[in-house]
Amino acid sequence: MEIYRGRRLWIERSIARFPNGIEAEKVTVHPGSAVAILPVTPTGYKLLRQYRYAVGQYIYEAPAGTMEDGEDPLETAHRELIEEAGVAATTMIPKGFIYTTPGYTDEKIYLFEARGLSPSHEYEKDADEVIEVMDVTKDRVDAMVRNGTICDAKTICLIHRCMETA
Template sequence: MMEIFRGRRLWIEKTNVRFPNGVEAEKVTVHPGTAVAILPVTPSGYKILRQYRYAIGQYIYEAPAGTMEQGEDPLTTAHRELIEEAGVAAGTMIPRGFIYTTPGFTDEKIWLFEASDLSPSHEFEKDADEVIEVIDITRDEITAMIADGRITDAKTICLFQRCKGE
């Protein structure tokens, strides 16, 4: 293993790998850490974010989400990130499993949660580099936005699919 890069949030390594079929190859893996995504449920629908993402140079609609801190469990992270990003606290937080984002080159795992019994939080404090607008949206609106391509964020689409049957 050879470390290529180590930053505050992620690290990248190059490794020689032997696959189950015996083939050997050199592969690069990105390790961004484990994260959570939360779908806040309101009486009329959901709260989602319109957030600027520098990597794609545009605003995107997405569920509140964030990276787990060292030693933090997914549920604790979900409660913290919901307050930090959406300004609400959840009385109920239901685990909805997890997803691997792009397992072809990263081991990133995102734990999914459905949040309800929401109340405004006085601990709301966005990071300085976050450009976020919290939007209230109905179930029909989010379904239409996923169908017509206005919502393209994979974790948000997966999370909505996991939550909508309940």
């Protein structure tokens, strides 16, 4: 049973049947799929320092965004990189996907490594995005992950998956 529907997500309550035969009432959030992109520079990465209302603070994260209807992950990655970081990439390397919190949502985020960056202003940021683009060295990013300054799960996953090629 649908209990909420918004512009970007919907929430349902249902009776789930598990492989062991047990049934239980569950609530599932369906936000749709998204992408996250790690822009790689010669000395490190471009990260966003972005205000996130849900947690009430600025966090460091990779550019990311929701896929529009009919848009494929690669197309979304190119668009979101320009919208949020103000750069375009000549190369987007797929790095798989993650489920963000599979205990209550089916959200899937496709991961990409972006290379061959150049300035672009083809798209504008959304009005409710408060973003500062930061150039961060590889050593500093590693330290920020270790000390908890970077606490965004998709960003930590991207950094880890891109380490072998960075």
